[in-house]
Amino acid sequence: MEQILANGLYLGAQYALIALGLTLIFSLMNVLNFAHGQMYVFGGFVTYTVVAQWGLPFVLGLIASAIILAVMGALIEVFLFRPVIRKSKRDESTMLLAAGIAFFLDAVILLLFGEKQRGVPKIVNGVFNWDMRIIMPYDRILILALAIAMIAGFIALMQYTKAGRAMRALAQDRVAAQLMGVDVDRYSMIGFALGAMLAGLVGGLLVTITGINLGMGGPTSIKAFMMIMIGGAGVISGAIAGGFILGMMESVGLTLLAAYGDITYLVIFASLMVFLAFRPQGLMGKPWG
């Protein structure tokens, strides 16, 4: 049982971090970023290149991922999303753009980094073993700690800095924020860059444990969608809750339902649909997203 909870916690922390970036972008611009998973993969490959190919320290790899993805996010917002949102009759048109960007990143990743699975050698060796009740390799514990630290840092940033306040105001009411003198364009850009950076950082963190490959983008986006549906779209606390809940569900479900064959994910998906039928806005979301 302890092992199941520990697994759930570890999964939950990484999921929450993925969901945070997605929900931030959504809350600011009402854009469902289909390319989020691809940004995560890109971040992973950047860290891989820096650490495994150039032989530089892991921290530098993480920083490189963060910077490159932040710049990419900012550029995507300024040159792609902003003009489309301005010209389009419907909000939904951004979905096509996001899907196009997802395909584009897939193609770029294939050309730049190749089709193979990549991984960075373990950064810490050894396995923590508490009497066979909890078994957790040290590198996972490190990643778990880093992920929780990043979540805390992100919350602090949103809560206590000027940019954070501005972004929260934007998420609450775009027009009102604008009237209060918030530079909407500037903070949309910063928000998108921050969201993309988070995706890249998670990719960089996880490349040491799960490795990275071209195919992880799309499924990661879908998982992130599920998390923000559970928690409520566009709500920071919701994304964190959604991440941890999904992590726990997977961990518990895989153990309890193992005997029944291939149905764990079916059960997770089905219960999600039932849950949303009763609570359409998720746990903490605003009604009608």
Add this chain to the structure above:
Amino acid sequence: MTKTYAVLAAFLLTIFVLVPVTISATGRWDLYYTLTSVALLSIGAAGVWLTFYIGRINIGQGAYALMGGYVSAVLMTQAGFSFWATLPLAGIFCAAISVLIGLPILRLRGVYFAMITLVLTEVTRLTALALSITNGAKGITSIPLPGELSIFGLTLIPDFSTMDSPKPAFYLLAVTLMVLTYLVLWRIVNSRLGHLCRSLQQNEELSASIGVNTAYLRVLAYAISSFFGGLAGAVFVAISQSIYPSSFAVTDSVNFMLYCFVGGLGYVGGPILGTFLLYFGWDLLSAAKEYQLLIYSSAMIALMLVLPNGVLSLFDRKGRRK
């Protein structure tokens, strides 16, 4: 109005006469399958378009295409039904299921509905893997070609397996279904039902307050949409003579949505054009080898920047209809 009929007549003439003539003249037999795919996918996309029409983003059409395919396959291989009987049954089955699923989830709006329909495709795939009637992971293979369709001894459609090549037959079947689908769609849009749907798209609360039964309308539109999905899936199964849980995947659901966007959400014919452009675009780009996806996606992004309201908005000088 006469102009519209002229366009329509030209379109019908093209697909039923010009295309087959051109193909047999040039010998490009491979075009038959490509065009058949375009026609079938645009039937599915028509359903997605209709859900857009009531203000819902539907990224779950692949689920119904898969269901329709399985219904047709199972009925043909295990109950000995003729393909022609399974075709409407596949659609009706999907419509019935979509009522059950739609009642709860159609209460969701915006991205919530979009995301849950995305999950629906995955649920369907996993269900097909887990059930025994679908033959699980092994799929259903060696499905017979469509047989003869006759009424009172009069052969309406000959047995596909007796033809030299079933390709033209499948093409004609697909485009006929496509034309029928879009006629239905056209009729819906220009009827009282269509006006009510538009009122839902613009403001659901308002239309409910003036006495529109919004819940009923939503489910009805979604059921029709899913019917189209099931139809498309069933014909695909007849062509490939096999079906697997992965025959329609999340990618297909996303593609159905993209077809609608590219063509233009404000136009009944939008999905046909969108499907044609995206599907053919990919095929044409296969000459670019490893840069195929790069060029394809760049073109998509560029298209979005230039024409965010769809290709058909090019002709939209006065903003005919929103």
Add this chain to the structure above:
Amino acid sequence: MNRRTILKTTALATVASFVLSGAVFADNPVLKIGFVGVTSGPAAAWGTSNQRSMETRAAWINETGGYDIGGTKYDVEIVSFDDQKDPKRAIAGMEQMAQAGIHYVVGPNVDDGAAAVRPVAEQNGIIYFPYAFPKELYTAPASNAVLGMVANYQSGPAIYKYLMDNNGVKKVAFVAANESDPLSQRDSGSAAAKALGLEVVSDSVTYQVDTTDFTPVLLPVIQSAPDLLVLSGVSPANAPQLIRSARELGYTGLISTETAQDAAVLQEGAGELANGFISVGGASTPELASDAMVEFVDRYTKMFGEYNDESNTKVYALEYILATMAANPAAIDNVEEFKTTMDTFEAPNPYMKGDAKLKYVGMTSFGQKRQLSVPLVVNTYNNGAFETLFVAQVD
């Protein structure tokens, strides 16, 4: 990243120079061979190694003056179609091959695609070489598909038998991704293990291919205490993670799979935890590789920057097609001639030391010769490289 760009440019330049030199020197007629498979998107790894093997071999043939079929030297051109792992696209790809007058196509890479192209291939007289295992593709009345590799229901029993006899394995557990190909392979593997008298302690655990943490997946499997853990149909991307999680959970028994893996991927993803991992590969280990195989690996590496060990098993399909045509030149555009020749065809295997033969097999599994005889080389991974455990043949 810079390094990769340079590699890309060199690769392009190499390809270009091959094309140019081909155009300048050769008046040889061109023989087109098709490839329909997945080379973009999530599953790109499956088809890419396949396509690149063919491109490498074709460039090599063309550089050395063409392939001799019935006294005429042919240049080989590979026509590729990316089906995006979508069976509906795969049909379109096969149609395109038919349109281009191509009669021999390598691919598709997965079960659903291979089944979907069957009607088109049969209507258009195309022989295709899928990397998919469903038996109905290769047993009569189907006759146009030729299995391009060793199926897991052939290699699995051989591996289990070997480990029973040599390592005293008694209890075996299976895990598979919840997709068609791996699940089918798990079912047939489990049945084979039972037939051999092994105790199957767990064969119901599955995982999503996008799983980022395999600890919860493997926990119940490891608790069932198997001696051998079989990763059915595992993709090269998931293999290192599964191995790592199993070892970190304290599992000390054997781990094996029946699919081909890449040593570099295992090295990066699992490091020394992957030592002892048993997989099926081609004849590229130093004990077996002939000079031709070494040269192939060398050329592949030059052309595409990095070799992929999965290509060891994928080098064969093109070789078989050409060699069979050489044996019966009438087969060049007549698949019926090709099928007749398949029954008797035999030629030396250029990629293996010793007197191994190229021939068509499959009588036991399919009742007709619809499989390439690829050496069943079972490898163990050790510190960044594969070592041959044993070699067997399929009949």
